[in-house]
């Protein structure tokens with residue numbers, strides 16, 4: 001390929017990134033973030049490592065807005081029949097693997113907001129990983145979290161910042 005042409009393409013891509021930010025391959029931009037959704041069901045540890053291999057982390061949630069953003073995005077990607085199905089939810093980055101009942105986000109951000117489903121977390125048989133429960137009669141109930149066994153296999157969401 002002609003090198004001037006290559007340089008022009010590179011510049012065009014750089015200008016596009018400057019005006020709207022941009023996401024690496026396999027990510028889609030939504031708001032200020034790049035998201036990668038994988039519908040393959042894997043355990044929490046595999047989900048965490050898959051995100052890290054992509055230069056990202058499992059999503060963390062710091063407000064009701066964050067939660068809605070992720071849940072709405074998930075609904076647009078998942079089959080309609082997956083809503084209200086606990087085993088079709090998705091892993092997020094919250095866990096209490098280090099200290100029981102001390103929940104932390106895998107991306108290192110502080111736990112400054114929580115959205116537990118009533119009665120959760122209940123550490124039933126040692127549950128240490130967190131997902132939206134995806135259970136209830138409407139989206140505001142379904143996006144609430146429950147602790148769940150880390151060995152369960154769920155789809156997952158990775159998130160990283162846009163390339164600037």
Ligand SMILES: *[C@@H]1O[C@H](CO)[C@@H](O)[C@H](O)[C@H]1NC(C)=O
Pocket residue numbers: 062109110112
């Ligand atoms: C909670 O932490 C996140 C991530 O560090 C930060 O962006 C957000 O502003 C914080 N929210 C509050 C209410 O402190």
Ligand SMILES: *[C@@H]1O[C@H](CO)[C@@H](O)[C@H](O)[C@H]1NC(C)=O
Pocket residue numbers: 136137138140141
């Ligand atoms: C959603 O459902 C829950 C119970 O599943 C109920 O308590 C709540 O009022 C409902 N919220 C809305 C906005 O309909």
Ligand SMILES: *[C@@H]1O[C@H](CO)[C@@H](O)[C@H](O)[C@H]1NC(C)=O
Pocket residue numbers: 119120122123124127146147148
């Ligand atoms: C604890 O939570 C799980 C869902 O995370 C639920 O299936 C289970 O029934 C709950 N156990 C009790 C005793 O409430």
Ligand SMILES: [Ca+2]
Pocket residue numbers: 096100101123126127128129147
């Ligand atoms: Ca636990």
Ligand SMILES: [Ca+2]
Pocket residue numbers: 120121122123124127146147148
């Ligand atoms: Ca639970």
